Amino acid sequence: MDLNFTPEEVAFRDEVRHFFRTEIPADIRAKHLGGEHATREEMVQTQRTMNANGYAVPHWPREWGGKDWTSVQLYLYQDEMQLAGVPHPLPFNVSMVGPVIAQFGNEAQKKRFLPRAANIDDWWCQGFSEPGAGSDLASLRTTARREGDTYVVNGQKTWTTLAQHADWLFCLVRTDMAAKKQEGISFILIDMKTKGITVRPIRTIDGGAEVNEVFLDEVVVPAENLVGQENKGWDYAKFLLGNERTGIARVGVSKARLARIRELASLERMGDIPLIEDRAFREKLAGVEIELKALEMTQLRVVAAERGQASGKPNPASSILKLKGSVLQQATNELLMEVVGPYAMPYVPEDDREGSNEPPIGPDYAAEAAPEYFNWRKISIYGGSNEIQRNIVAKAILGF
Amino acid sequence: MDLNFTPEEVAFRDEVRHFFRTEIPADIRAKHLGGEHATREEMVQTQRTMNANGYAVPHWPREWGGKDWTSVQLYLYQDEMQLAGVPHPLPFNVSMVGPVIAQFGNEAQKKRFLPRAANIDDWWCQGFSEPGAGSDLASLRTTARREGDTYVVNGQKTWTTLAQHADWLFCLVRTDMAAKKQEGISFILIDMKTKGITVRPIRTIDGGAEVNEVFLDEVVVPAENLVGQENKGWDYAKFLLGNERTGIARVGVSKARLARIRELASLERMGDIPLIEDRAFREKLAGVEIELKALEMTQLRVVAAERGQASGKPNPASSILKLKGSVLQQATNELLMEVVGPYAMPYVPEDDREGSNEPPIGPDYAAEAAPEYFNWRKISIYGGSNEIQRNIVAKAILGF
């Protein structure tokens, strides 16, 4: 038993650390660490820099830009990315549609889509959720009826993150109306420029509009855009969801945030002393740090256990990482709100701050504290709510 | 709206307070406040003193010693009793079998049993729970078959508190084997001296033996000991359980304990200072006190709302009092353990301390801290577990 990384792993870590901290602009990373959303341009720039250096899609098959890294290397890569504040390559491209096409797509699809997805030449968005479906994904109602060489798609998707930037949509649709829930679903790729698609932003409680409703009205999609077999889409969706294993805990993100909270708390005052010297605050912070340390170790155990195992098979341990990881990310929101105190109250929309020369209201780190607290409540809801994760653990691990 | 008691209520409170603090011996009360169990003799002595002064069964019908007090008076009586550390009159007598007999018994039963129950001339115990039944009380299997003027009872009861002292057992038995669960159950009274009754103590994890198994083997009970109608026992049991409304929160007990914890924490040291001056300890204590203050107010709201209402109807608000009250009582256990620190570890059976002239191990208040923590875990289990209480609130208040 040895918790130290091997010399090779340390060298690898230093290499990715150096890359992230020198090649990705400091201002993009600082902004991201500060809780602001990266712009489309910043995300594209970052991902292309990473892709040019082989860092955008390391977990893909080697043929399409993958690196055959071990689970430890993948962990270090992700952790260093998060610690450095580097915006993650667009998950819809690199963690979702890419692996599905690489695994289940035909050669033409691979050639057509994978290089562009890796380089974010196409911006993808996800069409899984539907109004009223929630965690019960399989109850979806969007249909695709076959007409000659095309499918004609009708329905509505929701929670489609960053659809406003998207060139392509990967989409679950019902192709067999008679089949039972999970059966009769297909996985197709839709060009967002196709006639009949309307994107309507959903304003969220933090003031942002990163998610959208996508309306599909008689949208004609070439049949060649079907991935894999008709009516097998549910399997591909499960593969896609099971693909994300450990990064889901976002330990690196929480670590970076706690370091920042520590720093900001030294700038704030609690009576006669800096807030960071207040015992109650320190103990609260330490309590979260200890839980996070434990989760980091839990994650490393999962990573170590996965060495050499094939990916794509859902690991129920990832449910634990998701459960606890979401709670801890949300705990950092509360700590940050406490740090900024009354200055968590002013609402300054991110758009207004962008390029404004007005001074900030209160300290310049205050504006994101409350919106992020509001926004990050989603972490325990999306990607399978924590209730669903508990159901999974109850069944798959505890055997209920 | 006025949270002050009326002058009459204040006078009443002062009267019961004076009674409890002058008529009940200080050593009995001090011992009880310290977490030790009252002996049989102390309980009898206390209850008889109370009965002689009309304080043992104030909630009974006036004819049988009751006082027609308002819900506020009953509350004050109970609160003052708990604050003064007075052992409660034996609940099996005064809160359980007494009200049932008074409500559903025949005149002969009332005359025979009620005065003796009030004066604890008979010590009653409860035969409801059975092995394997748990919260699912209606699944009981003890049978009573009719033979001439008698019932012959066979079966086993468990969790029978203080059965070792008992003269009489009130008991749920199945008289109609064909009937469905709740139906076919009767409520009968059994003389503990009857042949065929075996009492076996259950040693609990705190080292105590206050609960017992009671085995009933061909126990012949005169048919006149049936209360009310045959096969209607479930109704009487429900009446009995619904009878306890607000006292269940035991706010007075928790208040007295918190005051004691405050006092003891001033005797213990945390480094250079008394423990009570340690900020983290104070904040923990304050946190529990605030929750208890809230519960006290909640209880008063229930008490006020019940003014003038008939008793015996279960009030779902009592589920809230039970839920929160149990959690807070258990929180005081944890605080007290923290106060005594390492001296929570020695185990000195209560029997060994009784009359011993050996000095205590560590401070004399330490011995009960851990056993009580262990023992009081039962509070969220018995009398309808907290899970059952949640089910009740979900159904009766939230309408699920």
Added chain:
Amino acid sequence: MDFDLNEDQRLLRDSVERLVTDRYGFEQRKAFLSQPDGFSREMWKQYAELGLLGVPFAEEHGGFGGGPVETMIVMEAFGRGLVVEPYLATVILGGGLIRYAGSEAQQAEMLPKIVGGEMLVAFAHVERHSRYELHNVATKAERDGDGWVLSGDKGVVLHGDSADCLLVTARVSGGQRDRDGIGLFLVRADTPGVTRRGYPTQDGLRAAEISFDRARAETVGEPGAVLPHIERVVDEAIAAICAESIGVMTEMQTTTVDYMKTRKQFGRAIGEFQALQHRAVDMYVDLEQARSMALYATVMASSDDAVARRLAASAAKVQIGRSGRKIGQETIQLHGGIAMTAEYKIGHYFKRMTMIDILFGDADRHLAEVAAHGSVFA
């Protein structure tokens, strides 16, 4: 002991609840928010006409002669409607400060205007590093001829942008955190040397950063000795926002339960899932505990025993903060995605509840207060 409302109080409750029900739907509120001041001047006039702006004031000033219970009634209803008008700033804080600390002349001049809806007031006390300490004041007041001038910066002044008059804490002597030497000053908002920068708060209300550069001011109460009055008013304000939060939490709790009964997942209403039912029960228990403490703080708000009053206010703030956080987070979680959308009402309750926790100090801060100063059972 009596938790019932009297006849007048019931009438008050009925009228303000009806007003909120009739006039404060989700869409109406949105329209109010988009008005220039960030609230509805018309509603303000309505409140005046209904006598709501006079609730805590003496009849001689045109008021209703009510106490904390009447305030509670109004605030709880306002909480259910997420009312955005500056009632807390003008009536509770501004009016309260004038009522307790103002001269007879100031009372006679200002209170009728407040009651009539003709004057908005704001209380400027927060500074960049004061956090939640009322006595942590760097803003300076200096004598200037027969009057005073103020210099310094105040932040997060609730409804400070639309206020006609500002009540400002400033130091006349002593160090930044001395309890002695604090004065309260009245400054007309259009006084030269006053600069305001208004903005919305996270919950859709308004606040302002305000700078004073030798702005002329008049004293309210005796400079250096006014802190006890300020603390009293803040205790009353805490009781008021606790009551408001009961309205907010009640709405979250009942909406969640209703939602659970209708929302279907996996073929049945999510309210049929026992795990979720039990969590809804815990929310309900939290709500009842909070309601109890709001009542307690309300009743204690009229106590002249400053220590007992303060302990009650702080204890209530702890309970409300904790219950509110728990209920708010569970409301969002049990609703799922829809609660995250600005078009659905529940997120706005969540945000208001979050801001109420921050106002005048969060739960942990007040826990420290209670722990440092005594026991709620003392």
Added chain:
Amino acid sequence: MDFDLNEDQRLLRDSVERLVTDRYGFEQRKAFLSQPDGFSREMWKQYAELGLLGVPFAEEHGGFGGGPVETMIVMEAFGRGLVVEPYLATVILGGGLIRYAGSEAQQAEMLPKIVGGEMLVAFAHVERHSRYELHNVATKAERDGDGWVLSGDKGVVLHGDSADCLLVTARVSGGQRDRDGIGLFLVRADTPGVTRRGYPTQDGLRAAEISFDRARAETVGEPGAVLPHIERVVDEAIAAICAESIGVMTEMQTTTVDYMKTRKQFGRAIGEFQALQHRAVDMYVDLEQARSMALYATVMASSDDAVARRLAASAAKVQIGRSGRKIGQETIQLHGGIAMTAEYKIGHYFKRMTMIDILFGDADRHLAEVAAHGSVFA
């Protein structure tokens, strides 16, 4: 990075697990508890024969040459069996103190005896008001001719009643809480002036109150400078009881899940109730978090960086204390009444877990340590 055991470690694990399975059933354990020492001398001999008593010691002293990982393996298995023999007192604490602080002569004399099961040792450090501070020492050590004599009272000395030798902290200079001036002394238990009063602890183990009245003692390490060694040994002991607690918690968690699958209420297994399932999941998550921190403390226990080691030990103690309390309470609650009976095993696990939280400082105390001294991520 590697969480796997090596070949030797797997063998060790298999043999100690087999021993516990075969020899440490509930009834057997009860029989051990009723023996005069409160534990089984015969089992102790078995441990010696299997080499378990030599796990952390060098081969030159007859040991196994193992480190914290080997200790963890033994302790986790002992936790699953609720082993009551004085392994912690004699091997981890007593042996550890001699190993780090003892002279070569002391090591050569004592360690082989410990390894051979011929000597029991206890560590006497707690005093009436020391709580969990190792440097809070009032017991006095004075020179007496060529030796030393001790005077003072020690409490809650684990297995102090059966120990052949006592290792005692005593002050040679300075005030009661000075970090300097503490010595460690070896006292034979039968030395005149030593009075022992043994008793069971809540979890069925043994401890003693021990008074020293000018009892002759020899030094272990340099008086006044031995505290760092003591702290190191306690850090290792914390890692060891964290590992033990993983065994304890695992047994509670799996027993609870098994019980839920078989126990019927209202016509179905209680494990079918979703509300209870979710709570079992939370228990499991708590267990895994605790397991992670026990591993962390184990690996860090061999660090020579005293600050990092201490932070890791404290952080693990916090997690174990919190997880243990939660899992223990939920185990009792989900079992219901049966868990309250001494005849059912689970209550004994609950009690041991409760005592482990107290040993060397509870979760809140260690949280204060971590908060005061740094960050686990530093």
